[in-house]
Amino acid sequence: MSESWIVYIVECRDQSYYTGCTVNLEARIAAHNSGKGAKYTNSRRPVQVVYQEVYADRSAAQKREAAIKKLRRQEKQKLFQK
Numbered sequence: 001m002s003e004s005w006i007v008y009i010v011e012c013r014d015q016s017y018y019t020g021c022t023v024n025l026e027a028r029i030a031a032h033n034s035g036k037g038a039k040y041t042n043s044r045r046p047v048q049v050v051y052q053e054v055y056a057d058r059s060a061a062q063k064r065e066a067a068i069k070k071l072r073r074q075e076k077q078k079l080f081q082k
Contacts, residue, residue, distance in 0.1 A: 005061035012044035
């Protein structure tokens with residue numbers, strides 16, 4: 001049985017958004033908030049999850065992550081402000 005991959009968007013302290021993917025969202029958010037996550041979020045802590053999607057495999061998750069990263073701020077907000 002394979003792991004599910006999660007594509008997520010977090011809102012940073014400065015109201016910017018960071019998008020990533022992981023198999024363990026709780027651990028990833030803890031890493032972001034402890035300063036051991038992405039360089040981008042290190043100086044923008046704390047972060048909080050505002051959106052997530054689940055995918056069956058890494059490839060699909062990474063494709064969706066790339067697509068979300070290309071969206072404008074307002075388009076990202078439409079995903080989680082329904």
